Amino acid sequence: MRKTIKDIASHKGSHTVPLVCLTAYTAPMARLLDPHCDLLLVGDSVAMVVYGEPSTLQADMEMMIRHGRAVANATQNALIAVDMPFGSYQGSREQAFENAARFMRETNCGCVKLEGGAEMAETVLYLTQRGIPVCGHVGLQPQSVNTMGGFKAQGRDEPGAQKILNDAKAIEAAGAFCIVLEGVAETLGVQVTNALSIPVIGIGASAACDGQILVAEDMLGITQGKKPKFVKEYADTASLMESAVKQYADDVRARRFPDTAFTYQALKQA
Numbered sequence: 001m002r003k004t005i006k007d008i009a010s011h012k013g014s015h016t017v018p019l020v021c022l023t024a025y026t027a028p029m030a031r032l033l034d035p036h037c038d039l040l041l042v043g044d045s046v047a048m049v050v051y052g053e054p055s056t057l058q059a060d061m062e063m064m065i066r067h068g069r070a071v072a073n074a075t076q077n078a079l080i081a082v083d084m085p086f087g088s089y090q091g092s093r094e095q096a097f098e099n100a101a102r103f104m105r106e107t108n109c110g111c112v113k114l115e116g117g118a119e120m121a122e123t124v125l126y127l128t129q130r131g132i133p134v135c136g137h138v139g140l141q142p143q144s145v146n147t148m149g150g151f152k153a154q155g156r157d158e159p160g161a162q163k164i165l166n167d168a169k170a171i172e173a174a175g176a177f178c179i180v181l182e183g184v185a186e187t188l189g190v191q192v193t194n195a196l197s198i199p200v201i202g203i204g205a206s207a208a209c210d211g212q213i214l215v216a217e218d219m220l221g222i223t224q225g226k227k228p229k230f231v232k233e234y235a236d237t238a239s240l241m242e243s244a245v246k247q248y249a250d251d252v253r254a255r256r257f258p259d260t261a262f263t264y265q266a267l268k269q270a
Contacts, residue, residue: 003038003079005111005133005177011038011210012199019211021201022219025050025067027074033216034075039201041113041213042068044083045142049217056142059085061099068107080109081135086143089114093126100132113180115141117167121174128175136171138192139164139205140183151228153204155184161191168192168200180213181205183230204230 011019021039024030025046033040044059046067051058068082082103089096100112111133114120124134140154148154155161165188168179178199181192189206202209214231217223221233222241251257 002076002110005079008039008079008199009177012197013210014208016210018209019199019201021211021213022216023049023213024071024075024216027070029216030071030074034077037078038211039213040071040075040078040080042071042080042082042107042109043113043215044085045215049215049223055145056083057086057145059083061085061088061102065103065106068103068109072108079111080107081111081113082107082109084112084114089120089123090116093123096123097127097130097132100127100134104132111135111177113137115143116171117163118170121170124171124174124176134174134176135201136168136176136179137182138167138171138179139181142182151183153183153185155188161185161188164188165192165195168196172196172198178210181209183228204228 008019011017019038020036021041022033022037023043023045024033024040025042030040042064044056044064046063047053047056047059064082064085068080072080084096084099084103088099096114103109103112112127113135114124115137117138124136127134140151141148142151145151155164164184168181171179176198178201179196180201180203181189183204186206189202190208193200193206193209199210201211201213203213215223218227218231219234220237221235222237224238248257
């Protein structure tokens with residue numbers, strides 16, 4: 001049975017087991033992650049991780065729908081959330097509903113995620129009142145990287161921390177069933193988690209959050225180059241993959257592959 005919004009909501013509080021969440025963009029990866037995760041997010045980070053774009057701003061509706069459908073089709077356990085890309089919900093609450101409904105219809109996801117604080121509360125309320133489950137996203141917001149001055153930790157001073165706390169409360173009051181809290185001071189992560197009655201899923205926040213999420217390719221050591229401070233690599237998968245490719249290339253160049261075990265033989269004559 002696929003996990004539901006109620007299942008996710010039941011993980012609120014230090015007395016519960018924290019939620020295990022990861023990103024997923026493709027069917028093969030989603031199949032591997034699904035048995036171990038409560039929630040899989042088809043993040044707009046797909047633009048950077050899969051397509052090599054410089055930011056999440058290059059993701060669009062068609063990109064998110066393609067990958068959302070692939071992940072939903074390949075899984076049966078985790079709740080599937082799909083990011084609403086930049087420009088698909090900020091224009092008006094009606095625009096947000098039209099695009100969110102399209103996501104639900106065309107990907108079979110269980111909910112949508114959108115970024116923003118108090119300024120997006122009216123939109124979140126409009127969606128949730130019309131049957132669209134919403135996961136919020138406050139703190140560091142990748143879609144606002146240009147106005148935030150880059151990928152920098154947020155809420156490290158009192159005014160910044162208070163704004164994020166107010167934003168989280170506003171999104172909760174608007175009806176979001178959970179919130180992603182990204183890139184904030186650890187003390188603020190604890191404060192926000194304790195202040196809300198809905199699960200807070202941390203990424204670069206605090207172990208006290210009700211769950212954690214990372215980009216799967218970062219956690220698996222596939223992503224090349226500099227990674228955020230909050231990423232822990234649980235495997236050096238890139239080196240394993242590179243070694244396998246080298247062995248393949250060596251076998252092809254030496255004509256060791258394919259041998260008879262991997263080729264078709266002529267049918268024997270009667």
